[in-house]
Amino acid sequence: MAERAGIETSVAIGDAVKAADADVIAAYPITPQTHIVEHLAELVANGELDAEYIPVESEHSAMSACLGSAAAGARTFTASAGQGIELMHEVLYVASAMRLPIVMAVTNRAVSSPLSVWGDHSDVMSCRDVGWIQVFVENGQEAVDHTICAFRIAEDNNVLLPVMVNLDGFHLSHVIEPITVPDREEVEKYLPPNSYPLPLNPDKPVAMGDFAPPFIFTEAKWAQEMNIRKSYDHIIKAWQEFGEQFGRHYHPVEHYRTEGATTLLLTMGSFSETAMTAIDSMREKGEKVGLIRLRLWRPFPFEELRKALKGVDTLVVLDRAISVGGPGGPVASEVKAALYNQKDRPSVVSFVGGLGGRDVTREGFETIINRGREIAEKGSENEFEIHGVRE
Amino acid sequence: MVKQDNEVTWQDIEIGGIVTNPGNADYYRTGDWRSNKPVYEFSRCIKCGLCAIFCPEACITRNEEGYFEGDQYWCKGCGICAKECPVYAIKMVEEVE
Numbered sequence: 001m002a003e004r005a006g007i008e009t010s011v012a013i014g015d016a017v018k019a020a021d022a023d024v025i026a027a028y029p030i031t032p033q034t035h036i037v038e039h040l041a042e043l044v045a046n047g048e049l050d051a052e053y054i055p056v057e058s059e060h061s062a063m064s065a066c067l068g069s070a071a072a073g074a075r076t077f078t079a080s081a082g083q084g085i086e087l088m089h090e091v092l093y094v095a096s097a098m099r100l101p102i103v104m105a106v107t108n109r110a111v112s113s114p115l116s117v118w119g120d121h122s123d124v125m126s127c128r129d130v131g132w133i134q135v136f137v138e139n140g141q142e143a144v145d146h147t148i149c150a151f152r153i154a155e156d157n158n159v160l161l162p163v164m165v166n167l168d169g170f171h172l173s174h175v176i177e178p179i180t181v182p183d184r185e186e187v188e189k190y191l192p193p194n195s196y197p198l199p200l201n202p203d204k205p206v207a208m209g210d211f212a213p214p215f216i217f218t219e220a221k222w223a224q225e226m227n228i229r230k231s232y233d234h235i236i237k238a239w240q241e242f243g244e245q246f247g248r249h250y251h252p253v254e255h256y257r258t259e260g261a262t263t264l265l266l267t268m269g270s271f272s273e274t275a276m277t278a279i280d281s282m283r284e285k286g287e288k289v290g291l292i293r294l295r296l297w298r299p300f301p302f303e304e305l306r307k308a309l310k311g312v313d314t315l316v317v318l319d320r321a322i323s324v325g326g327p328g329g330p331v332a333s334e335v336k337a338a339l340y341n342q343k344d345r346p347s348v349v350s351f352v353g354g355l356g357g358r359d360v361t362r363e364g365f366e367t368i369i370n371r372g373r374e375i376a377e378k379g380s381e382n383e384f385e386i387h388g389v390r391e
Numbered sequence: 392m393v394k395q396d397n398e399v400t401w402q403d404i405e406i407g408g409i410v411t412n413p414g415n416a417d418y419y420r421t422g423d424w425r426s427n428k429p430v431y432e433f434s435r436c437i438k439c440g441l442c443a444i445f446c447p448e449a450c451i452t453r454n455e456e457g458y459f460e461g462d463q464y465w466c467k468g469c470g471i472c473a474k475e476c477p478v479y480a481i482k483m484v485e486e487v488e
Contacts, residue, residue, distance in 0.1 A: 099407035198409050207410035219401040220408050
């Protein structure tokens with residue numbers, strides 16, 4: 001059995017990829033993802049992981065190499081962040097539409113300009129529509145667990161989609177935490193060998209990544225939509241079975257002290273843990289507040305979210321990304337859209353904060369919740385508010 | 392029975408749009424992209440085959456008499472053959488159908 005030990009989250013992710021016995025890693029280093037791929041390069045160089053490590057010349061090449069690797073049926077991993085995600089952007093669409101099971105850790109980072117290596121969700125929000133399964137984690141243990149789950153989900157022949165595991169740059173990637181990294185024998189029981197149904201094979205040639213004239217393109221896109229929708233049940237199943245084996249349980253929408261709450265805060269990623277302390281302190285004062293976190297961003301958990309918001313008056317959403325010139329926070333605008341046709345729906349108040357590595361403190365979350373309730377009650381002329389800006 | 396293009400549904404599409412019978416680009420009529428077509432003057436042709444080498448569609452082959460000729464099912468009318476022919480045996484004329 002694996003032991004719990006103090007380890008940097010990035011290093012633990014590398015160890016999880018080793019425990020999953022990945023065949024190919026194609027990656028280009030970028031802050032704050034560097035420690036993940038450095039560690040994997042070491043593991044391969046030391047002979048601890050029997051894999052091809054492809055040190056490519058750019059992120060565009062990293063994802064392109066991953067396409068070829070996954071198409072050949074190899075278990076494939078990469079990691080990136082910020083500008084790196086932007087450079088590989090066009091290839092991300094190709095990976096999902098070709099249904100190639102690639103796993104990528106994204107240490108979420110702001111997108112230039114101004115240049116910032118620090119964390120927020122701008123990079124992943126620009127990838128909203130690339131067709132990948134997208135998961136957010138809150139701590140080092142979750143980062144490890146979801147890296148392992150991601151291989152299982154991606155390679156499930158009912159799914160066959162690339163999976164992005166989002167963890168906050170620095171706030172999570174560079175933090176040393178007590179983490180259990182399951183060993184290979186344990187992971188083998190959970191993760192069967194990769195069995196891509198139509199791999200590249202000279203004895204049985206197939207053509208991949210073909211072009212589609214107008215008569216078939218709509219059908220191809222609808223097939224993709226049906227595929228990711230159907231993946232939902234298999235994601236739940238993979239998480240359930242992970243819980244049964246490892247004792248750690250995950251859900252598309254996670255709850256914290258939501259019993260009897262009339263106001264809920266919605267967050268994603270590592271900020272959720274700070275938000276919990278704010279909820280604790282407000283609950284101690286007798287306030288009916290709670291927290292929900294979106295773990296699964298794509299496919300979007302419509303039903304779970306609506307269920308979680310039954311009987312809630314106010315929902316305050318904190319986005320760590322800004323849709324410049326638009327409705328403010330991308331998560332808030334999607335949550336609003338998901339609730340629009342519901343008869344009984346809470347007021348949804350959108351906040352943007354925690355940009356480019358700026359902390360949101362416990363007091364900050366309390367301010368956001370209180371201001372959110374004020375806006376829900378009195379209304380506001382603004383589409384959204386920005387938290388902590390100096391005026 | 393093979394379905395016609397307009398009968399293929401989204402359920403018929405293979406995983407990730409994979410084509411399991413590769414080489415089927417043969418069936419794709421690229422000839423109807425053409426706005427100019429090549430006209431051959433075999434009396435000038437010296438059978439050097441440069442046109443066939445340069446043809447990006449690889450649709451030029453030798454006919455029974457040994458002259459080089461493009462298959463109009465695939466010829467896109469790019470005119471490279473006419474440009475490369477050292478004896479001016481190929482002319483591009485407007486497609487008038």
